[in-house]
Amino acid sequence: MSMSVKAKHDRGCLVVSLCGELDLKTAGELKATVDPALLEARTAPTVVLDLSGVNFMDSSGMGAILGRYRTVSQMGGKLAVCSLTPQLRKLFELTGLTRIIPVFASQDDAVVGLQGGE
Template sequence: MEKVEYKMYKILKESYMKIDFNEKDKLLKLKIDDEIDHHRAESLRRVADYEIQRRNPKKVILDFNNVFFMDSAGIGMVIGRYKTASMIGAKLEMINVKENIKKIFEMTGILKIIPIIEEECNE
């Protein structure tokens, strides 16, 4: 395995993000399984950027179903991924965002460019 790949593999294993890529629809789903604060945002952002650049999706979905806490670090994390996705022409959407977290996003106005799509949480 290439050195960079191995390093990413390690980060991937330690990060709390599940990756699901649909080759046919070019749909990349990143399911976050952790609280999002400044401490955890770093590994989430590295894994997400790595996957977005590697898979070259048409659409990226951030699944917040298992995120029960987020502070302003999450805003930066989401905007950063929007930038990464935009660079390759992909859209970014969020699903299953809890009320307390939605409140934080609503303060910033970013929901106009990164929408929360209503979807039943399919476990």
């Protein structure tokens, strides 16, 4: 299966919505969308990854998210994920990513939360 990636700006945040499978074959699409936007950022970037449409994620997908988190953090910015399905929430909890990457219930909660310093 494939994945679609859509990016938009919302109140100063880059919001990236993912739909489909985030795995070894598709992780590059996430990188190809987010990384150029980070290079263009003049200030510390604020990024929200909306995972509501992700129906499968493997370790490559998690690695792609963690890699974007590290890049954003090194730039002095913030990255969060939102709208996790119950399956993805369990995966994030089991792997400890919820202790590293902020998780919000919705896009709006994430945008407001990141701008308010969480």
